[in-house]
Amino acid sequence: MPSLDTPLAATATATPGGEELGLDLPDFSSSLYKDAYSRINAIVIEGEQEAHDNYISLGSLIPDQAEELARLARMELKHKKGFTACANNLSVTADMEFAREFFSPLHGNFQTALAEGKVVTCLLIQAILIEAFAISAYHIYIPVADPFARKITEGVVKDEYTHLNYGQEWLKANLEASREELEQANRANLPLVRKMLEQVAGDAAVLHMDQEDLMADFMTSYQEALTDIGFTPREIARMATAALLG
Amino acid sequence: MFGLIGHSTSLEQARSKARDLGFPEYADGDLDLWCVAPPQLVETVSITSLTGQTIEGAYIDSVFVPEMLSRFKTARRKVLSAMDLAQKSGIDITALGGFTSIIFENFNLLKAQQIRSTSLDWERFTTGNTHTAWVITQQVETNAPELGIELSRAKVAVVGATGDIGSAVCRWLSRNTGVGELLLVARQQQPLLDLQTELGEGRILSLEEALPEADVVVWVASLPQGLAIDPASLKKPCLMIDGGYPKNLDAKVAGGGVHVIKGGIVEFWQDIGWQMMEVAEMDNPQRQLFACFAEAMLLDFEGLHTNFSWGRNNISLDNMELIGAASLRHGFRSIGLNQVQLRQLAAA
Numbered sequence: 001m002p003s004l005d006t007p008l009a010a011t012a013t014a015t016p017g018g019e020e021l022g023l024d025l026p027d028f029s030s031s032l033y034k035d036a037y038s039r040i041n042a043i044v045i046e047g048e049q050e051a052h053d054n055y056i057s058l059g060s061l062i063p064d065q066a067e068e069l070a071r072l073a074r075m076e077l078k079h080k081k082g083f084t085a086c087a088n089n090l091s092v093t094a095d096m097e098f099a100r101e102f103f104s105p106l107h108g109n110f111q112t113a114l115a116e117g118k119v120v121t122c123l124l125i126q127a128i129l130i131e132a133f134a135i136s137a138y139h140i141y142i143p144v145a146d147p148f149a150r151k152i153t154e155g156v157v158k159d160e161y162t163h164l165n166y167g168q169e170w171l172k173a174n175l176e177a178s179r180e181e182l183e184q185a186n187r188a189n190l191p192l193v194r195k196m197l198e199q200v201a202g203d204a205a206v207l208h209m210d211q212e213d214l215m216a217d218f219m220t221s222y223q224e225a226l227t228d229i230g231f232t233p234r235e236i237a238r239m240a241t242a243a244l245l246g
Numbered sequence: 247m248f249g250l251i252g253h254s255t256s257l258e259q260a261r262s263k264a265r266d267l268g269f270p271e272y273a274d275g276d277l278d279l280w281c282v283a284p285p286q287l288v289e290t291v292s293i294t295s296l297t298g299q300t301i302e303g304a305y306i307d308s309v310f311v312p313e314m315l316s317r318f319k320t321a322r323r324k325v326l327s328a329m330d331l332a333q334k335s336g337i338d339i340t341a342l343g344g345f346t347s348i349i350f351e352n353f354n355l356l357k358a359q360q361i362r363s364t365s366l367d368w369e370r371f372t373t374g375n376t377h378t379a380w381v382i383t384q385q386v387e388t389n390a391p392e393l394g395i396e397l398s399r400a401k402v403a404v405v406g407a408t409g410d411i412g413s414a415v416c417r418w419l420s421r422n423t424g425v426g427e428l429l430l431v432a433r434q435q436q437p438l439l440d441l442q443t444e445l446g447e448g449r450i451l452s453l454e455e456a457l458p459e460a461d462v463v464v465w466v467a468s469l470p471q472g473l474a475i476d477p478a479s480l481k482k483p484c485l486m487i488d489g490g491y492p493k494n495l496d497a498k499v500a501g502g503g504v505h506v507i508k509g510g511i512v513e514f515w516q517d518i519g520w521q522m523m524e525v526a527e528m529d530n531p532q533r534q535l536f537a538c539f540a541e542a543m544l545l546d547f548e549g550l551h552t553n554f555s556w557g558r559n560n561i562s563l564d565n566m567e568l569i570g571a572a573s574l575r576h577g578f579r580s581i582g583l584n585q586v587q588l589r590q591l592a593a594a
Contacts, residue, residue: 139362161363216282216323217362223284224334233286234268241271241279 026208028090028146036206038095041087043200046099047134048080054110054126061119072163079156086149102199105192120171120178121185127167128225133193135160136217144208164225171229186239248303248546249332249340250539252522253310255492260311281320283309285328287335291520293543296577301546305522306332308346318353325349326361333370338551341374341542344491351558368553372545374538375555378510379414380570381537382489384580385507386462387423392583392591393483393505395461403429403460405453406467408437411489414561415464420445421563429456465490465509475499505587510537515577534581544572
């Protein structure tokens with residue numbers, strides 16, 4: 001029940017105004033910012049490239065949907081171009097070697113699953129985990145992005161929802177047959193996402209992206225996707241927290 | 247469909263409830279895990295009015311706990327995410343309960359309409375303050391005479407008088423009830439002067455000055471931590487309506503002629519059959535609930551899918567009368583002195 005003259009008022013007024021959306025922007029021209037951006041931007045570019053490759057690969061496992069997957073893949077390449085332009089705009093060279101290393105554990109797991117013909121695992125990794133990771137990172141980035149990157153990222157995030165949706169729809173339609181593999185794939189891959197978030201926390205902080213915000217937004221996106229697929233709140237809590245605690 | 251956004255009263259209580267509800271991983275999680283956990287729609291319930299009308303509702307736990315109050319960004323995100331979930335769940339009207347309403351107001355979240363991919367539709371939310379204010383006035387009007395306090399001659403102190411609820415209560419007591427004298431207490435002087443001008447009455451006092459004079463004290467501010475009240479300095483009898491959040495007045499002052507009632511709490515005419523309210527510290531959790539929650543139910547019963555209570559100092563007497571009439575019609579009543587208190591009175 002609300003009462004307004006609470007001690008909270010003091011806390012609220014003591015909070016820097018920059019906490020409000022869009023006000024606390026970093027210095028985009030500083031060398032510190034550019035250095036951190038070279039890695040974050042590379043992760044995004046590599047992520048879009050991986051997504052492209054993964055959707056094309058998924059087309060070989062689900063041939064009747066190869067055309068739709070190729071369409072999604074093309075969108076990822078368009079995003080990659082956009083993010084490359086963002087780096088150019090800030091005169092930053094993306095550290096692609098770092099990014100490839102960053103993605104290598106998830107990349108490896110995807111390739112293994114692909115070789116074994118495991119559609120469910122491949123979809124969970126690409127269409128759910130990576131998409132939810134990307135969407136949450138973009139949500140947190142948009143308010144603190146430079147104006148050029150902001151516009152591009154806003155366009156990208158709308159597309160990414162359609163990709164998340166693609167994976168959700170497929171897994172929803174095949175839930176009962178997929179359930180066990182999904183839970184296993186979740187156990188194997190969700191901790192990797194947590195490690196990836198932890199690995200970029202320092203650079204993200206320079207971009208004024210808070211690690212707790214990133215994790216919380218990811219958890220929300222992931223919960224929404226699993227809810228849509230048909231898992232119950234208790235199952236989701238078990239899947240999400242067990243992996244994060246593990 | 248109505249919605250209620252609530253939270254546990256402490257991390258410890260939240261973890262215990264998580265275990266009971268079948269979320270053992272949350273039960274074992276530390277504060278950091280709770281900070282990143284998404285809101286949960288934990289329960290749906292259907293309730294039937296005295297009129298026979300039945301509506302459906304949902305309880306959303308914001309997964310906020312008061313231990314997060316010092317983390318501004320976390321608290322802000324918790325409230326907005328819970329509202330996002332309510333809106334995505336298709337709930338027509340949702341009340342913000344407990345600290346969520348306070349956080350929304352004090353952190354000025356009206357500026358934060360965009361949360362993730364959702365643009366929040368304010369029309370779907372209500373603070374519930376109009377009903378809370380009305381219920382508090384009923385608690386004063388009904389219970390003061392039970393204690394032998396004649397309101398037309400009584401001094402009524404309103405602590406937190408310039409807040410949304412406090413100012414509405416003052417307006418009602420001044421225009422409708424007609425109390426002997428209003429004692430206006432709040433931290434900021436200018437809003438107090440403005441309120442005094444609007445009411446055309448009321449004496450502005452500090453808390454220390456007001457308490458010994460008051461026959462009735464309406465608390466609609468949370469108690470400052472460490473506040474000590476000397477019960478000996480209070481009038482006997484004295485009626486105290488504890489309308490703040492959290493409610494902790496009883497332990498400080500009750501007894502020896504000082505009678506404390508939990509303010510802004512209503513009782514439904516029959517059991518509601520929900521699990522979540524058991525965690526709220528109600529004497530009868532199956533029937534008692536915060537009036538602000540009940541407002542969402544009332545608005546749904548009445549088909550008033552609008553942000554009936556919104557912003558600050560917008561509560562009109564007309565709206566208080568409207569929601570009050572609906573409250574009675576659908577089977578809510580304001581809680582008053584309990585059986586123990588009444589027995590003590592009779593014995594005295």
